[in-house]
Amino acid sequence: MTRGLGVLLSLFSLFAALCILVVSPAASQRQLAVSTAAADQPAPVTFDNIERAAGVAFDHVNGASADKHLVETMGSGGLFFDYNDDGWIDIFLVDGGSLADSRKAPRARHRLYRNRGNGTFEDVTAQSGIVHSAYGMGACAGDYDNDGRVDLYITNLGPNLLYRNNGDGTFSNRTQTAGVGLSLWSTSCAFSDLDRDGDLDLIVTNYVDAGPGNNKFCGDPSRQIRAYCHPLNFKPLPTVIYRNNGDGTFTDASARMGVANHLGNGLGVVVGDYNDDGWPDVFVANDSVPNYLFQNDGHGTFREVALAAGVAVAGDGKARAGMGTDFGDYDGDGLLDLVVTNHEFETNSLFRNLGRSLFADATAESGIGPPSLPLVGFGVVFLDFDNDAKLDLAIVNGHVIDNAAAFHTGSRYAQRRMLFRNVGGRRFAEVSRLSGPAFAVDRVGRGLMAGDIDNDGDLDLLVTNNGQPAELLRNRGGNRMGALLVRLVGRQSNRNGIGARVRLTTGSATQMQEVKAGSSYLGQNDVRVHFGLAQAVQAERLEIRWPSGKTDEVRNVPANSIVTVVEGQGLVKRTPFVTSTGSHDE
Numbered sequence: 001m002t003r004g005l006g007v008l009l010s011l012f013s014l015f016a017a018l019c020i021l022v023v024s025p026a027a028s029q030r031q032l033a034v035s036t037a038a039a040d041q042p043a044p045v046t047f048d049n050i051e052r053a054a055g056v057a058f059d060h061v062n063g064a065s066a067d068k069h070l071v072e073t074m075g076s077g078g079l080f081f082d083y084n085d086d087g088w089i090d091i092f093l094v095d096g097g098s099l100a101d102s103r104k105a106p107r108a109r110h111r112l113y114r115n116r117g118n119g120t121f122e123d124v125t126a127q128s129g130i131v132h133s134a135y136g137m138g139a140c141a142g143d144y145d146n147d148g149r150v151d152l153y154i155t156n157l158g159p160n161l162l163y164r165n166n167g168d169g170t171f172s173n174r175t176q177t178a179g180v181g182l183s184l185w186s187t188s189c190a191f192s193d194l195d196r197d198g199d200l201d202l203i204v205t206n207y208v209d210a211g212p213g214n215n216k217f218c219g220d221p222s223r224q225i226r227a228y229c230h231p232l233n234f235k236p237l238p239t240v241i242y243r244n245n246g247d248g249t250f251t252d253a254s255a256r257m258g259v260a261n262h263l264g265n266g267l268g269v270v271v272g273d274y275n276d277d278g279w280p281d282v283f284v285a286n287d288s289v290p291n292y293l294f295q296n297d298g299h300g301t302f303r304e305v306a307l308a309a310g311v312a313v314a315g316d317g318k319a320r321a322g323m324g325t326d327f328g329d330y331d332g333d334g335l336l337d338l339v340v341t342n343h344e345f346e347t348n349s350l351f352r353n354l355g356r357s358l359f360a361d362a363t364a365e366s367g368i369g370p371p372s373l374p375l376v377g378f379g380v381v382f383l384d385f386d387n388d389a390k391l392d393l394a395i396v397n398g399h400v401i402d403n404a405a406a407f408h409t410g411s412r413y414a415q416r417r418m419l420f421r422n423v424g425g426r427r428f429a430e431v432s433r434l435s436g437p438a439f440a441v442d443r444v445g446r447g448l449m450a451g452d453i454d455n456d457g458d459l460d461l462l463v464t465n466n467g468q469p470a471e472l473l474r475n476r477g478g479n480r481m482g483a484l485l486v487r488l489v490g491r492q493s494n495r496n497g498i499g500a501r502v503r504l505t506t507g508s509a510t511q512m513q514e515v516k517a518g519s520s521y522l523g524q525n526d527v528r529v530h531f532g533l534a535q536a537v538q539a540e541r542l543e544i545r546w547p548s549g550k551t552d553e554v555r556n557v558p559a560n561s562i563v564t565v566v567e568g569q570g571l572v573k574r575t576p577f578v579t580s581t582g583s584h585d586e
Contacts, residue, residue, distance in 0.1 A: 044480065045386045046436025047461065047473040054472055055121045056091060061108040062467040063098025063135075064402065068218070068226045070210045070234075071099065071157050071185065073400050074267075077138035077379075077522025078464050080451035081150050083165060087562070087575070088115035089451045089526050091462060093470050094154060097135040099212045108132050110154070114169075119454060129170045130163055138447070138522025142191030142200045143495040144178075145248055150496065153191075153202060155522070157211060158183035160204065180250050184237050185210060190518025192271040192280050193494045193547045194257075195300060199244040200494050200517070201253075205266030205284055206237035220407070227401050231287045236263040239284055239292070258301045264289055270519040272327035272336045273501065274309075275357045278549065280499050283311070285322030285340050295357070311338055311351050315361030320346045321376075324448070324521030328382025329353075329512050330391045331426050334503075336514065337362075341377025341395055341521070344411070348372040348380075348395065352426065367428050368393065368420055375415050376400060379448025379521040383459050387481040387532030389511060390422035396445030396463055414442040417463070438473040451526030457483040457560055457577040459530055464523070479577070482533040482559035484542075488515060491567040492548040499547040502529050506536035533559050542571075 051057070064072050078093040091113040098104035112128045113121035134156035143150050149165035159181040163171035175181040184206040191200040208231045210216075218229035239259050242250035254260035259282075268285035275281065279296035283306075286292060290312035294302035306312035313319050321343035327336040335353035342348050347369035352362035363369040375397040382391045397415040404411035419435050420428035432439045438461075447464035454460070458478025463471040484504065488497030498517045503510055511531055518524050533539065542554040546567050554571045557563055564573040 045458075045475065045477045047438035047475060048436055049438045049471045050119075050474045051470060051472040054119060055123065056113055056470060056472050057123070058093045058095075058111050058470040060096060060465060060467055060470065061098065061104065062096045063100060063104050063108075064467055065098070065100035066226065067100045067215060068228050069099045069212065069215050070208075070228050070231075071135055072096070073228050073402060073466060074187075074207070075135075075137045075446065075466060075522065076464060077188075077447035078449065078462060078470065079139050079141055079524035080449050080453075080462060080526040081141040081152075081524065083112070083141075083150055083152075084114065084169060085149065086117070088117045088455065089453060089528075090115045091121060091472075092139055092141070092152065093464065094136040094139050094522065095132055097132070099135065108136065110136060115453060124169065127169060129172060131173075133161065134159060137186060138188050140189040140191055140518035140524050142498060142517045144191065144200045144202070144244060146199055146495045148495060153180070153189055155186035155189050155204065157185050160186050174248070178248060178250050179252075180242050182206075182240055184240075187267050188269045188518065188522050190269050190271050190282075190516070190524075191498055192282075192517065193499050194241065194280055194282075194296060195243065196279070196547050196549070197244075197246070198492060198494060198548070199246050200496070200498060201244050202242040202250060203269055203271065203282055203518070204240045204242070205269045206240065207231070207267060207287070208234035208236055208265050210234045225403065225406055227403060227407065231265045236265050236289065238263050239266055239269075239282075239294075256300070258303065259294055262292055262304050264292055267323050268325040268340070268519075268521050270325045270327050271499070271516060272514050273499070274327070274336050274338070274353060276335065278545075280547075283325060283327070283338060285325040286319070287323065288319060288321045290319045291322050291340065305357070309357055310359040310361065314346070314349050315363065320349060323376075323378045324380040326380050326382050326519045327514065327516070328391045330382060330393075330422060332390070332509070332511065334510065334512050339380055339382065339393065341380045342372075344374055344376050344399075348377050362426060365426060367430075371418060371430050374410075375418070378446045379463070379523065381448055381450045381520050381525060383450045384483075384530065384532035385419070385459055385475060385478050386421065387458060387478055387483045387534065388422075389506070389509060389532045389534040389536075390424065392422045393420040393428060394418070394448060394450070394461060395420075396443070396448045398444035398446060398466060412442065414444050416442050417445055436476065438471065443471070444468055446521060447523040448520050449523045449525050452485060452528070452530065455485075455562060455578045457485070462523075482536060483577075484531045484533060484539055484557060484559060485562040486529040486531070486542065487562065487564045488529075488544065489564060489566045490546060490548075492550065493546040493567055496527055497544075497546065497567070498527065501545040503541075503543040504531045504539050505541040505543075506533055506539055528562070
C-alpha cells in the first residue's frame with residue numbers, strides 16, 4: 001500500500017530502495033549477467049491469453065468511486081478446482097461489488113466455469129446455486145465433510161460464505177449451519193488439517209477495520225485530491241482458525257490455538273510444514289506490519305515465531321507491505337522456502353529455508369529483488385512452467401492507488417507481470433519479456449493461480465485483475481519436456497490429501513512438494529501436484545507422507561501421465577496426458 005495524507009512515497013523509502021542496489025553491487029552484477037544470458041537464449045515457453053476464446057468472460061466489478069473506499073482497490077481472486085470430479089479443473093472467480101453506488105452493486109456476480117475438456121469452459125453459475133451477496137474478495141476450496149466432493153468458501157467484506165457441494169453440479173449455502181460466517185474484512189483463506197484428525201480445518205486472514213462506516217479521507221487536501229488510504233490508518237484484525245468438528249460444523253478455535261491475540265493486516269496465507277516435523281504451520285503475509293509464522297506444536301496450539309525464524313521482516317529489519325505468498329522448495333534441498341510479494345521500492349522477499357526452523361533473506365542472491373523495485377506485487381506462485389525439474393516463480397503486479405501518478409511521477413496503476421526462470425543453484429533469471437503476449441501487457445494484477453487446464457502436462461495460469469477482465473493464460477511449449485501430475489485421495493487422512501508431502505526421485509535428484517488448498521493472493525492452485533521431469537522417462541520413486549503419518553511408495557511411474565494415488569492402496573489409476581490434437585497419448 002502507499003501512505004495517504006498527501007505523501008505516498010517517503011524519501012527514506014526511496015533511499016532504502018536505492019541502497020539495495022548500492023550496497024550489493026556484486027549481487028546486482030550477478031543478476032545482470034544472468035538476465036543477459038537469458039536474453040541470449042530466448043525462452044521456448046510462451047503464454048497466450050485465451051480467456052475469450054475459452055469462454056471465460058469475466059469483468060471484475062470493483063465499484064471504484066470518488067469516495068475511495070479501500071476495498072475497491074484490493075480485490076479480487078479466484079481458484080482452480082475440479083468441482084464435478086471429472087478430471088478436468090474448473091474455474092471459480094470472485095466478484096467485488098460497490099459500497100458507494102447501489103446501482104453498480106447488483107452488477108457483481110461470482111462465476112463458476114465448467115471445463116468441457118476441449119479447451120473451452122461453460123458458465124454454469126446460474127444453475128450452481130452460488131449467489132453473490134457481499135463485496136467479494138477471495139476463495140479457497142476443500143472437501144470439508146469428506147464426502148468426495150470439493151466444497152467452496154468465499155471471503156468478503158463480511159459476512160463470508162460456505163457452499164457445500166451437492167454432487168449434482170449444485171451447491172448449498174451451509175454458512176449458518178457450519179458456523180463460519182465471519183463478518184470482518186476477510187481476504188485470503190486456506191483449508192488444512194491442522195490437528196491431523198482426518199478432516200479439514202479452515203484458516204481465514206483478515207485485513208483492517210475499513211468497512212463502509214469507517215472511510216477516512218487520505219490524499220492531498222491542498223489539491224483536493226483523494227487517494228486510497230494506507231492500512232496503518234485503520235485498526236488491524238486477527239487471523240481466525242475454525243476447527244472442523246467432523247459433523248458438518250466448525251468451532252472458532254482462534255483463542256485456544258493461540259492466534260487470536262496476534263492482530264495484523266493480513267492479506268496472504270499459505271500452510272506448509274516448514275520445519276518438517278509432520279505438523280502443518282501457517283504463514284500470514286501482513287501489509288506494512290511484521291508477518292506472522294504460526295508454528296504448530298502438535299498439541300492443538302500454535303506459537304508465533306516469525307521474528308525468530310527470520311520471516312517477520314526483510315533483511316534490513318523493516319516490515320514490508322506483504323500481499324501474496326507461497327511455499328516451495330526452489331533450491332531442491334527438501335525444505336520449504338517462502339516467497340512474499342511487497343510494495344514498490346521495497347522489493348519482493350524470498351526467504352531460503354536453512355533448516356533448524358530458520359530462514360535467510362535470499363532476495364539479493366536470488367536476483368528477484370531489483371526487477372520488483374518499481375512494482376507492487378500481489379499474486380505469486382512457485383511453479384515449474386518449463387518442466388525442467390526446477391521450481392520457477394510467477395508474479396502479477398498492480399498499484400493500489402488508481403491515481404498514483406498524481407502523487408508520484410512515473411507510478412502507474414496497471415503494471416507488468418513477471419516470470420522468473422530457475423537457472424540452477426539459488427538463482428533466477430527474469431524471462432518475462434521473452435514469454436509471449438500474455439506477459440507483454442500491463443494490468444492491475446491481483447490473483448495468480450496455476451493449474452493444467454488442458455491436461456497436457458504443463459501449467460497454465462489464471463490471473464485476476466482489479467476492475468478489469470480475468471485472464472486465462474495457456475502455456476505453449478512447457479510440455480516439451482516430461483512431467484507427472486499426482487492426484488491424491490485420502491482414506492484415514494482428509495479426502496483431498498491436503499497437507500501430504502510428496503517426494504519424487506529421478507536418478508540422483510529428488511523434488512518435494514506439499515498439497516495446498518489456498519495460497520498466492522485471494523486464491524488457490526490446482527491441488528494436483530505437478531512435477532517437471534526434464535529428460536527423465538519415469539519417476540523411479542514416488543513417496544507420499546500422508547497427514548495421518550502413513551506413507552505410500554510407488555516405483556517406476558511412467559512420465560507424461562496423471563496418476564491417482566489412494567492412501568494405503570498406492571497407485572490406482574494412470575491416464576496419459578492429452579496431446580495437442582485433443583486425444584490421449586497411447
